[in-house]
Amino acid sequence: MRNAALQSRMRERELRQRELAELVNDAISQLTGRVGEVSERVVRRWLTGQTRWPQERQRLALEAVFGCPILELGFIPRGAAVPVTPEEPVHRRAFITATATTALSAAAPALAASRVGSSDIERLETKFAALIASDHRHGGRVTIETHALALADEALTLQQLGTASQRIRCGLYACAAAFTSSAMWAAIDGRRFDTALRHFDRASSLAAMSGDPTIQFRIWSHAGTLYRHIGRPADALATNDVARNLSIGRRDPMFASLGHARHAAIHAVTGNTGATQRAFGHAQDAFDRADPHADRPLWLKAFYDQAEIDSLALSAYLSLGNYEQAEAHAHRSLAVLRPHMHRSRAITTTRLAQAQLGQGDLEPAVATAMSVPADAATRHVRVAGMLHSFTTKIHATAPHSPAAHAWDQYAHDTRRNLA
Structure with a gap:
């Protein structure tokens, strides 16, 4: 049955x-x-x-x-x-994420009598850490987005059905906002932009209720990236400015650095070379001033470092058509990229191949593109899209070259082996 x-x-x-x-x-x-x-x-x-x-x-x-x-x-x-x-009624509260109405009603009697405290926040933060790790390994998958939304609902269930102090309630809203922002980022990374916009609306509301400037920064900074990817640079600059103008950017140079670096990438899309260079200069200065041992949110510590600054510079100089400068930043990023950043390594390697191809270095470009892990090349939407653009460009540049033939054969064999 x-x-x-x-x-x-x-x-x-x-x-x-x-x-x-x-x-x-x-x-x-x-x-x-x-x-x-x-x-x-x-x-x-x-x-x-x-x-x-x-x-x-x-x-x-x-x-x-x-x-x-x-x-x-x-x-x-x-x-x-x-x-x-x-x-x-069958209650397994330790593992229930309470995303459906029936689950909420079944769990209500038990939760209504419970007191929500710091241990519940810590438990949610542990799940957030696992979600961040999964995102860095896989990136962009619907499963990550779905899991993040379920965890956001779990935080909101505790908010609605448990008793808690105002501090804990703010913490629960912050957790829900953090999970929703991870769903938003997974949708951006997976090129599900309409879905990402819906997550942005919910995440920004939850973050406002939390009163936590760090998660507000993350959400508005993500929005700047989202609008950059969908070709709305004016909105991208405006939303990233919201993040940059938050108090946390004035208190902690690390947040200021990320705000400047993402602003630089947006300026590059508009073709403004001078603004791009100035913003990256500000990003590097702020990064160098930041205390590397300061207490910061897990999501920031997990990804933002010198490798990310160079990765954003790589993306920016590709947009500006400065392929030599882009390649230099690619090599710098890859040299210091942390081992757990599997998705970032695949993206940076693909962009390196694009930078080499832009300079007419066909054989090195193809060799670099072939070094992208096959799973990311075929199943990560952003990487697959960039490699498709690589294929289009090499066909336009040198369609009958041995390098183009070798790339076509490799791409065909990879798709067949993973089918």
């Missing part, structure tokens, strides 16, 4: 079998510290009813993903004849 409840939940979240498998594996990793091994075949067995009661770690992960007890997902315990209906 098919598992109609699970199929319905997947349809609500617009999840394909592969995406659910990835999300469950991420949850297993966070819950147990071990990599999950759920495949599309396993998900298919759940949907067809061949597997009626998954392994315990898979059940816990499914509860975390969908935010409801496992019995509400249509699974049947061993020895039971029929599924338990959603009205029969």
